[in-house]
Amino acid sequence: MADGKPTLHHLENSQSHVILWLLEELGIEYNLVLYPRVKGRSPAALHEVHPLGKSPTLVTPSGRVITERTAISLWLINTYDKEGRFKLPLPPPTSSSSSSSSSSEDDAIREEQLISLGGSTLGPDLFLKLMTTLLVKHAPFFVRPLVAAVRFALNRAFLDAELANVVGYLETQLAPPDGKGGEVREWFLGTKEPTRVDFSLMWYLDWAYQWKWVDFERYPNLKAFHDRCTARPAWKRALEKGNGYQLVFWN
Template sequence: MATTTTPESATKADTTQKAGLPTLHHLNNSQSQRMIWLLEELGIEYNLIKYNRIDGHAPPSLAKIHPLGKSPLLVTAAGRPVIETSAIISHLLSTYDRAGKFATADPLRDEMLSSFAGSSLGPVTGIELFLEILPAHSPWPVSSLLRTVHGMVRKNYTTAEFEKAMRFLDGELGEKEWFNGGGVGEVRCYGGVAEVGGVEGEDIAEGCLEEGDGEGEWV
């Protein structure tokens, strides 16, 4: 239930956006995709301003909303800019989840899984994605050297870490539909798992997800 605009139209006329609603500044190919999903699951009205990357980077217009120019960026209904996925999720759930759709019966477990996704799985995923992308933006022969380095890092580090992570998460998920059991629970823990499915090296992504059939189906 979004009122969608572009940065240009949003600055030209306030009538495009509805007052008194949260506004998500969404950058394509970024973590803000999760925020759209959460807002839709909450079933609330919100404003959505879309930005496209320029040469792989966020456009300067995002910095007009917040000095860091980052996405996801949520401007609350009260007009306060909020960055960082975890902070945005906390605000949305505490403010709009009145029905308790994302409530959990085991807060400690949810916090553990959320921390695991961000602190343990996230950096490994970041390394893999960085080394996957970097050669394509580097001149030869640097690109060839980087691909060799990527292969060594994958062989000696990231593949094993992904496999351990998937086995752990598969045990946590079990036969349940959600990590929380009967309900969605703490949504912060889902980002790292979904991002593994987005790793461009299909052999590592598919191989790791096969290690844990449960989260492979979930993703």
């Protein structure tokens, strides 16, 4: 659409909701193309936008097609966040004799570390949880008890402990930086508004929340973070404009 607006190709019940939320936070004009799932999968029409046929997919005003949620959020924030609300704060002035490892560099590294943690560690754990759950549900009835036993053993031997380890680590990342009883961080980088880290991690945490794979009562910092995200007006507007955000639709 050559109208000077980005276009989000949005699939129902998917991580594309996070990009829709970000667009609403930015307060910009955009085009929204909604796609329903077909038998739980992406429709063929999405393959006409990009060969992968995935969502979210964003088409920029210049016609560039961007896939992957974290890449889209990076482009949107760099392009439209003129006031820097959702960016890392600018580094303080330093003299030439100061250490080469500034706090801003630490924050940038920490930003990438937390985003990578979601995609390379937490996400695969949740996906394996999903696949084993669906495998039991769709297994022939005569082998279902055996498949369920395998899932139980996998959860007890590996997945539950691994998930608790990662979620427990994220809980500490919202704790007071000095560890001396200060204020809990509202956002992962200690900013006043959510950054790309928060938009990224909220997808994984909400996935776990909706499937009840994590008891968030045991993680008060993360529960408060989740509640804070879902209470934002932009989150609610995204729910109204999208075509569904129910992540247990496969169940």
